[in-house]
Amino acid sequence: MSIAKAISNAMSGLTATARGTEVVASNLSNIMTPGYARREMVVTAQLLGGGVRIDGITRIVNASLLSEARMAASSVGDVSARASFFQGMEKIVGLPGEPQALSTALTDFQAALSAAAARPDDEIRLSQIVSTASALAGRLNAASTAVQAARSTAQQDIASEVATVNAALERVAYLNARITVLDADGKDATPLMDERQQQIDRIARIVPVQEVTREGGKVALFTAEGAVLLDGSVPARLGFQGNAQVTAGQVVGAPLELLTLNGTALSAAQMRLFGGGSLAANFQIRDQLGPQLQSELDDMAFELHQRLADPAVDPTLGAGDAGLFTDAGARADPATLVGLAGRIALNASVDPGQGGQLWRLRSGLQAPNGEPVGQSSVLNALVDALDAQRPAQPGSGFTGNGSLSSRFGSVESRVATRRVEAQADLAVRSSRQSTLSASMMAEGVDSDAEMQRLLQYEQSFAANARVLSAVDEMINQILRI
Structure with missing residues (x-):
């Protein structure tokens, strides 16, 4: 040499x-x-x-491990959003025995009625009925407001996530072009590849995404269900329009909207292309889970209204008269049931704070006077109406015979069960994500x-x-x- x-x-x-x-x-x-x-x-x-x-x-x-980790992140994002919703709703609806529970407010109201029935001449006891009835209506109002607030939050999160996905796709397309240039020049493009992986990971937490390698160091992106996000130099563009606030009764098309893809509105069936991540979970909260709970609250409020608006309970009531509870001052109508839990209120005629008289509680809402002061038939009838085993209201989500307390307990049980199931599912999926993350670290x-x-x-x-x-x-x- x-x-x-x-x-x-x-x-x-x-x-x-x-x-x-x-x-x-x-x-x-x-x-x-x-x-x-x-x-x-x-x-x-x-x-x-x-x-x-x-x-x-x-x-x-490890491409296959990275893909699995991204799918796990999407899955956790989906369940996490739903678990958070159910947890928040459980706090609002409450569990039996909890001070803030709907059933506790009903129990307090029933106890006040029973106490007043024993001493109908005692105005302090009558005023306690007004206080607890107002509190019960207020709890139903607050629960309904919380449901619509959660739907509004989901609507805002959808808009935010769509913006995040669009920005990330634009960045991936730019990085694709830069990586191709550096690769052709024989220069080190690995830092840009790292950034591109981070951007794709951001998308994966919102929408399940699959990465496909293309020539020149480029990648193409598709959702797990096959929608094209990026395959070439121009990324797909998601669109979403919607007011920041959602109210009871608003549904898809009247006036809530779904996604658009490259300017074309997606149908409800086509939305499955973007299923599986936090974006889909927020749509589910807005369009299914929230309205489901609202309907259950409305069913409770309507049964409360109907039980105490029966002329057999208060003989002074006419067919069109509102009972002890009203729909914003009027008699509730099954045709306009949606959102009733947010509108139900104590009849002003028995509330001194609204110009009413306490004696109407013992004599009847439409009675001409409060004599005699010792009559308790109406109060006893109110107590019995709440405790009576009655068939479920037609069209409601309840089944079989039951007292009003059992109806409240049924809804509380449903909400708690959904929360427990969601959190159990979240624990499983989080464990899988942790395992994959550990594997990714080991591969690193x-x-x-x-x-x-x-x-x-x-x-x-x-x-x-x-x-x-x-x-x-x-x-x-x-x-x-």
């Missing part, structure tokens, strides 16, 4: 060693960086001229392996340096001759 060739080989070795050391340093400094993939330097021996050639820096990514940077590689580079550096030192001595010897 000639001196010149020895110098060339040693210099190429030093160059590769320096570059490899940089790669190791980058790996070690980014162990915990999201989206960072371990790098490895690719070198080959040069057959002509000797030495080694750096062919590039390779990102080491191993500090021990990197330190071992650094020692190898140190040995390589020392060997090449010794070659140069030996060549230097040889040249000096020649020059001294």
